[in-house]
Amino acid sequence: xxxxxxxxxxxxxxxxxxxxxxxxxxxxxxxxxxxxxxxxxxxxxxxxxxxxxxxxxxxxx
Amino acid sequence: xxxxxxxxxxxxxxxxxxxxxxxxxxxxxxxxxxxxxxxxxxxxxxxxxxxxxxxxxxxxxxxxxxxxxxxxxxxxxxxxxxxxxxxxxxxxxxxxxxxxxxxxxxxxxxxxxxxxxxxxxxxxxxxxxxxxxxxxxxxxxxxxxxxxxxxxxxxxxxxxxxxxxxxxxxxxxxxxxxxxxxxxxxxxxxxxxxxxxxxxxxxxxxxxxxxxxxxxxxxxxxxxxxxxxxxxxxxxxxxxxxxxxxxxxxxxxxxxxxxxxxxxxxxxxxxxxxxxxxxxxxxxxxxxxxxxxxxxxxxxxxxxxxxxxxxxxxxxxxxxxxxxxxxxxxxxxxxxxxxxxxxxxxxxxxxxxxxxxxxxxxxxxxxxxxxxxxxxxxxxxxxxxxxxxxxxxxxxxxxxxxxxxxxxxxxxxxxxxxxxxxxxxxxxxxxxxxxxxxxxxxxxxxxxxxxxxxxxxxxxxxxxxxxxxxxxxxxxxxxxxxxxxxxxxxxxxxxxxxxxxxxxxxxxxxxxxxxxxxxxxxxxxxxxxxxxxxxxxxxxxxxxxxxxxxxxxxxxxxxxxxxxxxxxxxxxxxxxxxxxxxxxxxxxxxxxxxxxxxxxxxxxxxxxxxxxxxxxxxxxxxxxxxxxxxxxxxxxxxxxxxxxxxxxxxxxxxxxxxxxxxxxxxxxxxxxxxxxxxxxxxxxxxxxxxxxxxxxxxxxxxxxxxxx
Numbered sequence: 001x002x003x004x005x006x007x008x009x010x011x012x013x014x015x016x017x018x019x020x021x022x023x024x025x026x027x028x029x030x031x032x033x034x035x036x037x038x039x040x041x042x043x044x045x046x047x048x049x050x051x052x053x054x055x056x057x058x059x060x061x
Numbered sequence: 062x063x064x065x066x067x068x069x070x071x072x073x074x075x076x077x078x079x080x081x082x083x084x085x086x087x088x089x090x091x092x093x094x095x096x097x098x099x100x101x102x103x104x105x106x107x108x109x110x111x112x113x114x115x116x117x118x119x120x121x122x123x124x125x126x127x128x129x130x131x132x133x134x135x136x137x138x139x140x141x142x143x144x145x146x147x148x149x150x151x152x153x154x155x156x157x158x159x160x161x162x163x164x165x166x167x168x169x170x171x172x173x174x175x176x177x178x179x180x181x182x183x184x185x186x187x188x189x190x191x192x193x194x195x196x197x198x199x200x201x202x203x204x205x206x207x208x209x210x211x212x213x214x215x216x217x218x219x220x221x222x223x224x225x226x227x228x229x230x231x232x233x234x235x236x237x238x239x240x241x242x243x244x245x246x247x248x249x250x251x252x253x254x255x256x257x258x259x260x261x262x263x264x265x266x267x268x269x270x271x272x273x274x275x276x277x278x279x280x281x282x283x284x285x286x287x288x289x290x291x292x293x294x295x296x297x298x299x300x301x302x303x304x305x306x307x308x309x310x311x312x313x314x315x316x317x318x319x320x321x322x323x324x325x326x327x328x329x330x331x332x333x334x335x336x337x338x339x340x341x342x343x344x345x346x347x348x349x350x351x352x353x354x355x356x357x358x359x360x361x362x363x364x365x366x367x368x369x370x371x372x373x374x375x376x377x378x379x380x381x382x383x384x385x386x387x388x389x390x391x392x393x394x395x396x397x398x399x400x401x402x403x404x405x406x407x408x409x410x411x412x413x414x415x416x417x418x419x420x421x422x423x424x425x426x427x428x429x430x431x432x433x434x435x436x437x438x439x440x441x442x443x444x445x446x447x448x449x450x451x452x453x454x455x456x457x458x459x460x461x462x463x464x465x466x467x468x469x470x471x472x473x474x475x476x477x478x479x480x481x482x483x484x485x486x487x488x489x490x491x492x493x494x495x496x497x498x499x500x501x502x503x504x505x506x507x508x509x510x511x512x513x514x515x516x517x518x519x520x521x522x523x524x525x526x527x528x529x530x531x532x533x534x535x536x537x538x539x540x541x542x543x544x545x546x547x548x549x550x551x552x553x554x555x556x557x558x559x560x561x562x563x564x565x566x567x568x569x570x571x572x573x574x575x576x577x578x579x580x581x582x583x584x585x586x587x588x589x590x591x592x593x594x595x596x597x598x599x600x601x602x603x604x605x606x607x608x609x610x611x612x613x614x615x616x617x618x619x620x621x622x623x624x625x626x627x628x629x630x631x632x633x634x635x636x637x638x639x640x641x642x643x644x645x646x647x648x649x650x651x652x653x654x655x656x657x658x659x660x661x662x663x664x665x666x667x668x669x670x671x672x673x674x675x676x677x678x679x680x681x682x683x684x685x686x687x688x689x690x691x692x693x694x695x696x697x698x699x700x701x702x703x704x705x706x707x708x709x710x711x712x713x714x715x716x717x718x719x720x721x722x723x724x725x726x727x728x729x730x731x732x733x734x735x736x737x738x739x740x741x742x743x744x745x746x747x748x749x750x751x752x753x754x755x756x757x758x759x760x761x762x763x764x765x766x767x768x769x
Contacts, residue, residue: 047292049217
């Protein structure tokens with residue numbers, strides 16, 4: 001576990017977890033805002049990717 | 062725009078589908094076998110079929126062979142269609158398929174022979190670990206190649222789950238498998254004790270997350286809408302589901318180590334993130350079930366949807382239970398008991414099993430262009446499978462509670478009411494019998510499915526290359542000023558992969574680095590010394606036999622545990638344990654303090670025939686340890702490996718190690734002789750006795766010093 005030595009030598013290494021947590025929080029905030037406000041056309045387009053060529057299920061069931 | 066003609070590769074899908082069925086059968090048969098060993102210990106027969114060796118075979122076969130092939134079947138089918146292109150390279154597909162099957166065969170040929178690293182769900186030894194990494198990268202290469210040459214601009218949410226699966230499993234596998242080989246079939250993990258436990262359960266829990274969950278969620282997002290013939294309920298929810306799930310899951314591992322010697326802050330971190338997981342998990346389940354809104358009439362008729370509804374419901378149940386189990390109070394009850402076994406089988410039989418069956422029933426008729434041979438048989442399978450899950454899980458929940466209640470009951474005088482551990486096991490026999498019946502039902506359903514599919518395949522003919530056409534992507538990226546970053550990322554698989562990688566690396570790093578970094582997290586105990594050469598050899602026998610599948614080495618700081626076993630376990634006790642052997646299930650008692658509890662002769666007789674010392678014991682007989690000679694040619698190499706890993710044996714100790722070993726062996730043989738047992742000093746049993754007598758010895762020693 002030699003790389004620990006390098007980590008220990010970083011001044012103020014304790015701040016890193018706080019920074020990453022804040023980054024994630026902001027990431028989720030931005031993501032949620034986007035998910036709630038994105039236009040419906042785009043959502044519908046994405047939703048229907050598996051159905052580009054409509055096919056009937058009837059033969060198989 | 063000009064349309065391009067191409068074809069989908071159905072042959073590779075077929076191959077993975079058949080492999081799924083074949084290995085599913087093998088894995089479940091082994092599962093049934095080990096379940097029956099609880100009721101009929103004589104089924105342990107030969108060394109290769111003892112429970113400790115077969116149980117890892119069962120878990121590996123079901124997870125990596127059955128579910129693994131199921132993942133690849135679904136991914137190879139859906140990815141081609143979602144990207145509107147054939148797989149990137151047919152040769153890579155072939156290498157991937159045959160490579161994966163060879164790995165499974167290698168596992169089946171090593172685990173029963175005791176070739177194991179002794180780390181749960183990662184038991185395979187180092188040459189196989191390397192092969193897994195190579196084949197997995199071939200899969201990733203093939204997948205990314207396909208995504209990069211796609212004819213659909215946006216990546217459907219299912220593909221995100223596939224990408225996250227690929228990248229995280231790579232990371233987990235590599236980090237957890239860093240080990241130092243001592244021979245072709247033996248290695249030691251570089252981590253020891255608490256650190257090894259933390260890495261192992263970071264891996265273990267995320268194997269559940271990224272091998273059993275995320276790829277299957279990707280499949281759910283493709284196959285449930287296809288089978289229901291309507292798009293997913295909420296695409297917005299699926300995006301949040303994705304990011305929240307991969308972000309939270311990676312932190313949750315320490316909930317497997319509550320009340321153990323793991324530092325408290327790491328345990329709490331695990332609890333918090335595990336509990337939050339309920340939100341994205343249920344978001345995903347609700348999304349899956351609501352996709353069927355307005356189609357519930359179909360569910361009554363359509364066998365595929367029936368399987369899928371039960372699968373998604375089982376996912377919901379297991380992911381409700383998981384966060385609850387991560388709460389300390391509930392975990393104290395469930396941990397080490399059959400409750401956990403029931404919990405994971407809701408996931409394995411319900412979620413993974415039933416979704417796989419649903420996909421198989423949907424997909425096989427399509428690639429063979431013929432209706433399913435018998436809807437009636439599929440229905441029989443559905444009911445047998447559902448009953449099988451209930452018969453499996455309910456008795457084990459009961460068993461889990463019963464055993465806990467018996468463990469923790471005190472008499473009014475303050476003594477344990479059931480001081481003999483065995484009483485708490487024999488009490489569970491009816492439950493174990495019911496569980497085996499559940500297994501029989503589930504397996505019978507599976508065999509019926511296999512028959513149904515064979516008949517379907519015979520009636521149709523495989524469309525190896527299914528013709529398709531689509532317009533190529535134009536060079537114009539479609540981006541415009543002010544475009545949102547998330548829409549940007551939806552088109553960029555490589556960036557998406559990197560972002561997911563960063564998300565999981567940070568989670569893993571914050572969880573693990575401090576345990577490695579801060580020395581105060583693992584206080585050293587002066588009386589804890591490295592194992593003697595004989596004990597080290599004995600420990601390797603303990604690992605080889607998979608003793609950890611039934612015995613823990615972790616006394617939790619709870620009154621009923623310390624009253625039964627003695628002093629609770631401390632982090633500093635395990636610093637020379639490569640690998641750690643804390644275990645996760647107690648079918649037998651904890652062994653952390655077993656050293657010195659019984660004379661050598663007790664252990665000798667107990668290994669020869671456990672029932673002679675503990676009437677009613679269901680432990681396998683280990684008489685072969687009494688006959689087999691210990692391989693001492695490895696001693697020097699093992700000592701050197703331990704030195705490399707930082708165990709403070711004196712310089713040049715490897716040269717005198719075998720002399721020390723024989724000295725200790727002679728002492729044990731002499732002591733056995735006093736009790737009327739004649740044995741050679743070079744038998745494996747002698748080494749194992751040395752190791753068992755060492756367990757907890759150092760802590761007891763430290764106490765005598767303190768008391769003086």
